[in-house]
Amino acid sequence: MIGSLILDILSWALLIGGGALVFIGGVGALRMPDVYTRMHAASITDTLGTICVLLGIILQAGLSFAAIKLAAIMIFLLLTTPTAAYALANAARLAGVVPVRRAAGEGDSS
Amino acid sequence: MITLFGVFLLTLLVITTVGIVRTQNLFAAIMLMGIFSLQIAAVFFILDAADVALTEAAVGAGIATVLLLGALALLDDTERRGRRASRLAAVVVAAGTLLILYATFDYPRLGDPAAPVHQHVAPWYIAETPRLIDTPNVVTAILASFRGYDTFGEVFVIFTAGIGVLFILANGADAARRSDLPSSDVQGLRHHLVPRLVGRLLMPFLVLFGLYIQFHGDFGPGGGFQAGALISAGLILYALVEGERAALRLVPQRVLTLLTVAGALLFVGVGCACMLLGGNFLDYSALSADAVAGQHLGILLVEIGVGLTVSGVLLTIFHTFAARERA
């Protein structure tokens, strides 16, 4: 009884957290000034948001075939989303899209 | 609450469609069409139509986008400015739309149990399928057995489309050898190490998943059409990351033609076998001593036929587009 309560709370937290991360990624993709920063926002929160949401559902599914399928979905998404982001950034750079820089004088703190 | 999600997605659909129609950039239109396809598949899913959603996903979001891009590679990027919109056309279309909207007032509500479709045909199928065919997925039973003639027609339509594309667009056996961008020694995405590795890793899983969907179609969403689309998606992935030539070395055009023909012949063959064994055309009960086992066998063979033809034709169309040089 207490075990399932803990599982439920954990699922709740993961699902809500995952939803919030996905939303943050969407806002970032919309508001960022440049292709590369948008990609950064979208793909980083894509991966972490995906993990949280799918883990939350896996905890609800328990040990079953559905959990294996969900784990497979998570693995495929984790393999393909960063690769797509890499390919996209590479293509954009090769085509000559230049990252937006701040106005001269502010410098970058690298 | 779920209906709210459905309505929300439909609104997004309308916005996307307006975007597709209004944009002049054809590439943007193709991207938006991919998004459109994903949205409509999500709507199907919310309406609990899983088989249709799977087919829409596999064919619309994946294959159609790739084929449209292949066609776009041969054209200009922007849509040619058409003639000025005719006022008469606008009036006719508006009148037609209003008429159709008025006609929908008479429709039964969504999911209304007293609707005519739920009174006669649907209960019969749901009641008789466990007795006559005994597969958990009623949609596959209807598609492959009860309405086998319709599926037969669909397979031949796809087959004809493949033949038509080959007649009109193929340049002959040397097409693949001539299709090089002169200064590019990069075929496909070959020099990108990461996509290439991940693509090669994923391709066998895609083909395996396609086979799973093919044979699992009796028990869950799936069947021949979806499986054919997924398997051809796997081979298209290989063609994208390794280059057109490598893909044609892996599965040559004549193998694809063989697959296409074999699928259609298998379908016809099963029908004729049923006739020779004493039943009607496509009456699978005649295939075995036990009627239900005969139905299972018939559905299995027919779905395999569909899968073969669909994958053969989709790959043929892809290679024909991809191998064509611009103008």
Added chain:
Amino acid sequence: MYYAAAAAILVTMVLALARALLDSTVYDRVLAANMFGTKTVLLLAVVAFLYGREDLLDLALAYALINFISVLAVLKFVQDHALRHRQTDGET
């Protein structure tokens, strides 16, 4: 709880769509389409559990794989396109 996650995913789909519709470069639109695809996969997984029908997860798996192919196809196309333009515009 599934409703909350599904709502968040739906709202993000709107944002991705907005990104695709607003005037932006080719790569922005590709990014938006890819994001939309990933969100669709998550939405399907959440809604499948909402409905209690877990055998519908096959769809989510299919989407996850198909989404990748579209992005790669687009990138190959764009790359060939840029290469061709560079050729026809003369070597710079």
